Amino acid sequence: MNDAATHLPPGAQLLGREWLGFDASGHALIRFQAQSAFTNRHGTIQGGFLAAMLDSATGICALAALTPELTAVTKSLDTRFLKPARVGAITAKARVTERTDRDMIVQAELVDAEGITVADATARLRIVARR
Template identity: 35%
Template sequence: MGRSRTYAWQDPAITAAAVGRRTGLEFLRDLLSGDLPSPPLSATLDFTLDEVEHGRAVFSFVPGEEHYNPIGSVHGGFFATLLDSALGCAVQTTLPAGMGYTSLDLHVKFLRPITVGTGRVRAIGTTVHGGRRTALAEARMVDAEERLLAHATSTCLLFPLPAE
């Protein structure tokens, strides 16, 4: 017996065109408020941006079978995707207008399995250090009882965006 899931998304070029026009925090607040459409990846994997403030970003999801690997738990790549989103957006909240970033590395430690029984999971990203050329961020993935499920760190390269 098969299962299916249907989802929709908006044109990602709308959001991409807004990057760098305002501060990173303002950009993410526009995503959070719905003034800018969410990236298609969030619809594909069914996760949401829940909170942003300077140096911090929080994403969440409710695990479903569509996130499973062959051994019956959420795939590690999904952990990494959600943690990478929290890490990168935490760094983005610290950027002035006209600046961009990209991940240089991602280190993930898987501590507990996630299944449909886990309930809502949050990835909480924070900026540890921001320099002129690089930034360091960490993220914690926790369940509703604040039990640590995974931890990640990332170094991001900071760069000026091309002028239009």
């Protein structure tokens, strides 16, 4: 596991990100804590926070697949909002679906405490050397 995958920058701290490891099917599991401060006028989690969770999950999944001298930056994040998300724990399941020397595609979904998929995304990332 890449050390950078467990480092918590301020944005990850805000989202309550917690690395859980890999499940039996090889998906990276990352838990987030959706706070009441993240809600919109409907009382559900605002889509921008869900997109941030998906971006964080796909990025951390990519880092877990790379050697320590490499990192990845998001080029695009195609996000779909499927169901309203509530305050509380939201778990991301992410996996690398394609990889070349320079690029990686990672897919992720966000699942609420009741097992409902609330959003998903496909991220295209560029692999670069760490500075």
